[in-house]
Amino acid sequence: MSPSATSRKSVFRPCIDLHEGQVKQIVGGTLSDHNIAGLKTNFVTSQSAGDFAHLYRENGLEGGHIIKLGPRNDAAANEALAAWPGGLQIGGGINDKNAKEWLQAGASKVIVTSHLFPDAKFSMNRLQSISSIVGKDKLVVDVSCRRRGDKWFVAMNKWQDITDMEVCKESLDFLSEYCSEFLIHAADVEGLCQGIDQDLVTRLGEWTRIPTTYAGGAKDISDLDLVERLSNGRVDLTFGSSLDIFGGILVKFQDLVARHAQSE
Template identity: 25%
Template sequence: MIVFPAVDILGGRCVQLVQGRRDTATIYGDPLQCAESWLSQGAEALHIVNLDGAFGSSKLNAEKITDLITRTGVQTQLGGGIRSLDDARSWLDCGVDRVILSTFAADDPDCLTILSDEYGSDRIMAGVDAMAGEMVTHGWEKPAGNFLEWADLFIKKGAGSLLYTNVSVEGLCRGIDPKPIRELLSVVSVPVVVAGGITSVADITLLREADAAGVVLGSALYSGKITLREALEAAG
């Protein structure tokens, strides 16, 4: 199971948010320095989020992110504000291994088919952001229906993997809710990376045993509630 330290970028700085709210940002410094720190501790992949993109300014941070991808040279998956085919193509062309499409995929599921045909399904990840069993889009503000049905649709349209985020526990550092994760993993045929609430070795062990393909570590990692070494050992 792959451990993806999160490098969330807002205003050119690496930050962590609580429940996706901009006003909760804790600043951790330069994104490249944060990324290199995690890599020096054993990480082999990064989860990058262009938060300015998620808040409506997709072109902000592009230079920093491109530089980070080029200089680290590790496996990367990137999301945040990808709202068009051109947005997705530009990131894929600059070297991102996998783009994460959430609101765009919900608004236009055929985008997954188009991009999968062009770049290969393994480079196209659909974001399944859920709260109380319901998919939420547009900055986690718009309910969109049963998250399992959306996951099935995304796979049928060409997504080669899924990023499942439990919005209810995201950023709180209080642990995961295993029930919806198990439900999702039991019905899908593609790799699933899990985010949201992952705080402890026990959380990671549970996800590994449930056959999750990866975990994203954000607030718990940056706040020191879990170390990267502990996470990597638990991930096996």
């Protein structure tokens, strides 16, 4: 890679994960419409989504995302967007019918996954439609994935269903013609606090040409340095269950804020 490719630093991107109207941290692989009893939750907060949006706004942490995991999350999502208009992206149930409404409600960008994969098969028409409706600059494609052997495939519907799209250079190059960012949860390690998927982060650093945020498994502030090194600074990192504001004991939010300030 050229020397200029190393000039960018990987930064912390905050998140607000909503489930049943509450801010939660969930072990991603346990989300299911069919086995509710199997859901594993690391943390449920008494604070509102708006409280977290205020916190991120006060600390200048831009580029964060709200993810609605299932129904009954719209009110909480709207509260967070109202707390920081233009400061947060939103995903979860986004489609070509409601995308503009969420932008009007204050989302900086909309994040889309499942809508692009009817019956778990990629739809070019749906991608072109939503990109033309909201504009490439307002669209984030979520290519959250699960590993199958030495490859990764996009997972949709709360990461339950594996689609026909492999996450690779060719697919990311293609998708980047219609969106301005990628969000990628490594669903197999999401919420486990056992470390990032280093192989995936390395590949993303080689493959991506647009801003990309990785989430899944981060357990130490040094993971930011690791992601920066593996991806050559091309991938940013989200911390969830390991973070003290989400009940974790491994990473302090204020340490991430200080680190973020140094990178600006």
